Amino acid sequence: xxxxxxxxxxxxxxxxxxxxxxxxxxxxxxxxxxxxxxxxxxxxxxxxxxxxxxxxxxxxxxxxxxxxxxxxxxxxxxxxxxxxxxxxxxxxxxxxxxxxxxxxxx
Amino acid sequence: xxxxxxxxxxxxxxxxxxxxxxxxxxxxxxxxxxxxxxxxxxxxxxxxxxxxxxxxxxxxxxxxxxxxxxxxxxxxxxxxxxxxxxxxxxxxxxxxxxxxxxxxxxxxxxxxxxxxxxxxxxxxxxxxxxxxxxxxxxxxxxxxxxxxxxxxxxxxxxxxxxxxxxxxxxxxxxxxxxxxxxxxxxxxxxxxxxxxxxxxxxxxxxxxxxxxxxxxxxxxxxxxxxxxxxxxxxxxxxx
Numbered sequence: 001x002x003x004x005x006x007x008x009x010x011x012x013x014x015x016x017x018x019x020x021x022x023x024x025x026x027x028x029x030x031x032x033x034x035x036x037x038x039x040x041x042x043x044x045x046x047x048x049x050x051x052x053x054x055x056x057x058x059x060x061x062x063x064x065x066x067x068x069x070x071x072x073x074x075x076x077x078x079x080x081x082x083x084x085x086x087x088x089x090x091x092x093x094x095x096x097x098x099x100x101x102x103x104x105x106x
Numbered sequence: 107x108x109x110x111x112x113x114x115x116x117x118x119x120x121x122x123x124x125x126x127x128x129x130x131x132x133x134x135x136x137x138x139x140x141x142x143x144x145x146x147x148x149x150x151x152x153x154x155x156x157x158x159x160x161x162x163x164x165x166x167x168x169x170x171x172x173x174x175x176x177x178x179x180x181x182x183x184x185x186x187x188x189x190x191x192x193x194x195x196x197x198x199x200x201x202x203x204x205x206x207x208x209x210x211x212x213x214x215x216x217x218x219x220x221x222x223x224x225x226x227x228x229x230x231x232x233x234x235x236x237x238x239x240x241x242x243x244x245x246x247x248x249x250x251x252x253x254x255x256x257x258x259x260x261x262x263x264x265x266x267x268x269x270x271x272x273x274x275x276x277x278x279x280x281x282x283x284x285x286x287x288x289x290x291x292x293x294x295x296x297x298x299x300x301x302x303x304x305x306x307x308x309x310x311x312x313x314x315x316x317x318x319x320x321x322x323x324x325x326x327x328x329x330x331x332x333x334x335x336x337x338x339x340x341x342x343x344x345x
Contacts, residue, residue, distance in 0.1 A: 008344065013295075013328040014337045024326050027341040066330065 004042045007035055016066035018075055032076045037085060040098050049095040050077075174199050202256060204241070204249035208232065209258040212272065216260065221277035224310055225250070225262075225270040265314050279318060286315045287324030287338070295328065295337045 009015045009031045019025040039058050040048065050073065053059055060067040068076070077096065080086040089095045157176055177199070211232065216223045223231075225246065233240045241249075250262040250272060264270045290296050293304065302312035316336045319325045325336040 009341075012337070012340055013330075013335070014326040014341075017327050017329040019326050019341070021320055021323055021326065021339075023323055024320075024339060024341050028326075031341070066328075 004039065007031060010035065010061060011064065013064055013066050016061070016064075016068050016072075018072045029076060029079045033080050033083065033085070036076070036080065037098065037100050041100050046097055046099070047089075047095060048077075048098055050074075051094065201245070201249045201252050204245060205253045205256055205258060208246075208249055208272075209253060209260045211235070213259050213274065216272060216274050217276075220305070220307060220311075221274040221282075222271050222311055224308065225272065227308070228272050265317070267314070267317070269310055269314060271311070271314075280322070282315055283319045283322040283324055286319040287322075290316075290319070290325050290336055291338050295335045297333050297335050299333075 009028075015028065015031070019028050036048075036058065040046070050070075054067075054070065054073065059073055074093070077086060077093075080098070081088070081096075085099055087097045087099075089097060154176070161176070208228075212223070212228060215231070228250075229241070229243060229246055232246070247262075247270075250260075250270075254261050259275050260272050261275055262270060263273045286301070289301065289304065293300075296304075296316070298309055298313035298316055301307075301316060302309045305312065305315075307315070316325060320327060320336065320339075323339055323342050326339045326341060328335045328337055
């Protein structure tokens with residue numbers, strides 16, 4: 001998957017820390033949401049297992065030695081759910097289904 | 107002073123005994139006096155409480171001379187009685203005077219050190235300069251609290267983190283935030299320690315500056331086990 005076109009944010013260390021400034025955080029979450037969606041589209045997968053994803057290149061930038069913490073991953077995924085791109089498969093939120101387009105758009 | 111010197115060990119022992127007796131007497135007398143004093147103080151405390159209650163009845167008539175005088179009584183006895191005092195008379199004569207003195211002494215050093223000084227630094231400075239008649243931390247805090255009201259060139263400010271500083275009135279936060287942002291842009295990612303070294307400030311204040319800049323959206327953070335580092339906020343500047 002090396003030919004995936006990573007956004008510039010992916011190489012920006014603060015991207016991996018949830019920002020306390022509201023305005024900044026909004027931009028950051030925007031970027032994360034679009035990154036996750038385009039990444040899933042690229043690898044052609046609809047399912048995301050949280051424990052698995054934690055160590056995947058999506059949330060763990062080895063080059064930068066930065067990873068998104070579990071809490072932060074949930075923050076991002078909840079944001080995706082609010083936007084209608086994500087549904088949890090179980091109550092414990094261990095895996096989820098992602099849709100690139102919202103059901104409304106379909 | 108000693109009884110006539112007698113030779114030998116007996117003499118030495120006797121003189122030691124004599125001295126012990128003397129100090130014993132002194133000590134017990136001191137304690138006795140102290141006890142009397144405390145008895146008196148108890149009366150004073152009881153009295154001041156009844157006066158406080160009386161003042162409560164006359165609520166609303168603020169900064170009366172009577173209340174002001176009463177407050178200085180409380181101060182001289184060291185009774186912290188803030189709740190009833192705060193409603194009766196704003197601030198205190200002692201504190202207002204102290205605030206004036208502080209602003210006179212500190213305006214210059216604070217401006218020299220970038221318009222801000224932590225309260226602990228102020229405390230060190232003022233007490234080191236005084237040598238005698240030192241200030242208690244509480245006195246200092248109260249004096250700083252009334253500065254705003256007195257329209258002095260300094261004022262007290264507490265950050266979200268709980269750190270209190272004295273700030274020059276001319277000091278503009280916006281300006282500082284922009285300056286800090288520019289510093290980060292020039293120097294690249296910075297920790298508060300690094301910034302402290304570059305601008306010659308204490309680490310605490312450097313951190314507050316960075317947090318301020320973050321609040322304004324100028325910088326953003328990168329939190330790792332290596333520490334907290336601040337980057338230019340590309341989220342907002344880069345589309």
